[in-house]
Amino acid sequence: MAPNILFVLTSHNKLGDTGKPTGWYLPELAHPYHVLRNKANITVASPAGGESPLDPSSIEAAKDDVSQDFYKNDSAVWKNTQKLDSFVGKAKDFDAIFYVGGHGPMFDLVDNPTSQQLIKEFWEAGKIVSAVCHAPAVLYDAKLSDGSLLIKDREVTAFTNAEEEQMGLTKAVPFLPEDALNKASNGKFVKAAEPWGEKVAVSGRLITGQNPASATGVGEAIAKALGI
Template sequence: MSKPNILFVLTSHNKLGKLDTPTGWYLSELAHPYHVLHPKANITVASPLGGEAPVDPASVEATTDDISVDFLNNRSEVWKTTQPLHTFLGKSDSFDALFYVGGHGFMFDLADSEDSRKLIQEFWENDKVVAAICHAPAAFYNVRLSDGTLMVEGKDVTAFTNAEEEQVWLSKVVPFSAEDVLQKASGGRFVKAGELFGEKVVVSGKLITAQNPASGIGVGEAIARALGV
């Protein structure tokens, strides 16, 4: 049996809004799902601009677990050789799943990207697994399907919460709230862990969302189950 193919997507954005502060994708949100899925699937990595996708330095400083440290030290080709996102439009038949990695950079280039919306719609309407972690589920809030309905309407969904954003002092820096837009688009179906930064993975059919960095292993395992590997 051949391995399934998964397209991972990273942000290309490296500056935190109007602040002169570097950002990017969050280390454990890539390292943990990659650790779970790499032995079981073929992984291709894309970003809006292609080439090297910036890792958030704050996520490197905050992460000390062995999986993330090993990934940072030994897997740099994963994020330094990404392919331009637009080149995957029309190619969902070559993949079994689409996974968006979070990080604050995501909110500035992918959360409202037209190419991203088209890609998500295409994967979803071709019955592929569609997943995201932390800020990345924000990319789903305004994806409309061919019949005009919102993809997340009536589906349970999670993402980085307002309270968590407040806790890291960035609620006034991000362009909008992932929780607010998903709560509205889903019709009030946004769910969250019982405590701040607690693990939470939500599976709603082939839609898989995870709340925060603590959910990286869990979202990888949920994707693997959905793919039957």
């Protein structure tokens, strides 16, 4: 039987006080979806449900065929998301949870009680917890039932300080994922040798990717962990 994966998208569409639109980042959904769509049953959720905002800048930036094909042909995936809170208590029905990146998650999924409850439930049910780019930031203070941090002493990666600086958006985000995750993981944050390089960190059932270039690798690591 094909495994079931819960993909989580943001519902947030404004980039801090910059006045710019944001949301989820096209290749960070398109590539993992492309890797997994024929091997698993994918359910897509967001905090508000309904249409999840796609960062318009990512449509311009992602020129690869997989991203562009997904954008043209699969809009139903992000236009009809289910409400995130409807999945509380249902970790047993899934094999993995995956958070799609973009700046949006920094505003409505970080410190989100529903999201934190789901992460705890999935992890404690023995499921895979995964995220890419900015989305691993949702894990920085995710706690388990005993009060411990899920990522403590676990290798983790996410969008780096250098990458945020090169984007000119260091001041636009509530905090920098690299700093928060490095602290919470006890100094276990890892990254590619150069900014924008591919890096996927696998620590048991925890799978994280650094940036858009790592999105395919995260999808492949999830597939491998599920044995599909």
